[in-house]
Amino acid sequence: MRKKCFSYIIAFLIIITLNFIVPRLLPGDPLSAIYGEEVLLKLSGETREYINSTYNLDRPVAIQYVLHVISIFRGNLGYSIYYKKPVIELVFSYIPYTIILMGLGMLISTALGIVLGIESGWRRGKRYDRFILFMMIFFSGFPAFFMGACFLIIFGVILDILPFQGAKTAYSGMAASGITFDFLRHLILPLLSLVFVFTPSSYLLTRNAMISSIKEPYILLAKAKGLKDIRIRYGHAGRNSLIPVATHTGVRLGTVMMTGTLFIEIIFSYPGMGTLIYNSILNRDYPVIQGSFLFVAVLVLLINFLMDISYVRLDPRIEYAY
């Protein structure tokens, strides 16, 4: 486990370092390359001070680097000319939506995938299994943005029963409970799209693991013990099937989930990091792009870390492998 933690720290340092190097590789003075010559001149003294403190271009490179790291930990990621706000503030106002959307999406799709996978694997070859398997393979072919667009058109435009833009109705002036309800309504379509995109992979993994688990000798023992079917299915076969699911999901999950979520956000103009990055690209708002990527990368790392921990907890044999 200690080794794992160490590699996460290394990964984190690499991300910070890249964040430090990339703007300095741009042609010319990084400050003007990023913010633009004229813009810099127009800025007030205070803002310029703030920007300068993130770059410290007058200092030696090593010191620049140290100061860069310190300023990141202080939350100083630069200043958005377009939004006229420090990047950190922007990120903090957008990232909760992403976390909610992705977190829920991940939770629901993993749980759904596992349950369906266990049931399907247990009944391998039966009608139930074949049906679910077909549906999952069908949906697993859809890229995230396509799935999102489909839901948007069907439920938002044609059926017109659900909102498909943003996270809340603007200027509604509703009561607190109304606001929550409104928020949830807005969440439905993006979340549903995410669930449809993510479920097949965890389903397929679980089903595969389940099919090999049910051939294991301990299942024979569990059957011989006269345990209830559901206990054998979930307590014995299912439980052991989660181990390969966790290992396989681990690395992939973070990146796949993240990119999926970002795309879905853009489709539904959901005010999360995806939308923020998208808009900043359109506006060439480099400091925001840079800061957002830093956060997204850290988020991915965090998810992977959580997967690693759960994997260790799932398989008692692992502790000893380290």
Place this chain on the structure above:
Amino acid sequence: MLEIRNLNISYGSKKIIKDLSFELGSREIIAVVGESGTGKTTLALSIMGLLSQQSGDASVSGEILFGETDICRIREPDLRLLRWKRISMVFQNADNILNPTMTIYQQISELTGKNRDGSSIREMLATVSFPVSRINAYPHQLSIGERQKALVAMAYILKPDLVILDEPTSSLDPDARVKIISTIKKLSRDRAVLLVTHDLGTARSLSEKTMVLYGGDIVEMGPTEKIFSGPRHPYTRGLIRSYPGMDRTKDLQGIRGKAEFIETGCPFHPRCTQSIDICRLLKPVLKEYGGLKLACHRGGIIPMLEMRDIRKSYNKNNVLESVSFKIYEGETVGLLGKSGSGKTTLARIIMGLLEKDAGEVYLEEEPVKKWDAGFYSRVQMIFQDVRSSVSHRLNILDAVMEPLVIQKKVNRTDNITAVKKVLTEVELPSDENFLYGYPHHLSGGELQRVIIARALILSPRVLIADEPTSFLDPSIQAKVLKLLNRLQEDRGLGILFITHDPGVARKVSDRILRLDEGIIKNERLN
């Protein structure tokens, strides 16, 4: 308690269990022994109703009656109620049968139910001498022996009526084995046990009755002690001979050939050294033979040579006084005695070289009237003095071939082929150089092999070996004894091994007779 009637199990077209019937009383312990692949585990799983779980294409016919219920016919939910509460099992493969992600305690407590406290589990684990402090360990944290003990505890925790033990001791060291056997005995006092094992030691110390399975058939069944002390079926004897028991001094012997599934005739016939034509054609049925049940056309291992009340005296000096004994097929009987005790006289009487005063020699259960070519094709002798037992005018080819010529087999090409074959069998070269060499050019060990080859060329059933190795160096003697042992395994020779050396006798014999003042005494092997 358990009655199995005409049980047939096959996987696809392969018949694993053939028409098996037996009964197990409610307090009886029956051992089912046999090599791996004889269908023991299949039998065990079928009683648990788990065959379909193990293999999709298993087909079962017949009845497995547990009390009133036929396990082959009840529905899965009813079967679930029988499992473990009434019938439990200790599975083999202690190394991977337990669930790797559950602790021992969890795996046992899911049987007893959560509401009961763990004390009964602890108690049971302590009974099987599982280290109770490790109750919350995962299987991979335990030694294989500990896992095996946990499995035994698990099998008895619900106090079932019938426990099936599939190799319950296979992963234990000898000390632990002895302990767990006595624990199992204690735990099994009020219940029926079906022990399935290839470990004859465990079978012998645990069971009252033993059933020997070969190729899915019962070949021998009866009281355990009886089977182990005097096996009647050639397969049972082969099994016992290949098992390194503490009370055996003879070198281990295997069973020739490999186990294969035979459709017609006796399942053992390709490996049996006393099979006759009918064995290939007709399957023997299980019949009662003096307290044992036996499936063999010849009534079990046959006596090859029998002495009945042989007497001989020279000048009123009794050399042999009422000598009687039997040599069974594939058996070595050691005949010990000081020089002048009448050993050689006896050998010469058997071979018809000397008139007996009274008594009868029986060969394959028929009295011998004439010592003719027919007799010598079945009984051959190896003499003590190797140098003088072949004529030095004959080359090796002719010396080995001589018995064939005496038997009027004159086709020289056939004979040469036979000679070459038998020479290879006794581990001698069979090239021209060797064949046309002369006996006096050979070393003692080589010469002894030539003599053995010569005795074997007629494929005799009995070999009388009179001090066959006394002129040889110990290291060569060891090789010749090994050779005889192997030849016996392959051909089922009955051997009378005459020697004055008790050490040698112990090493080669299944039984030892001592000839003392003309009287035969049985000798214990250790």
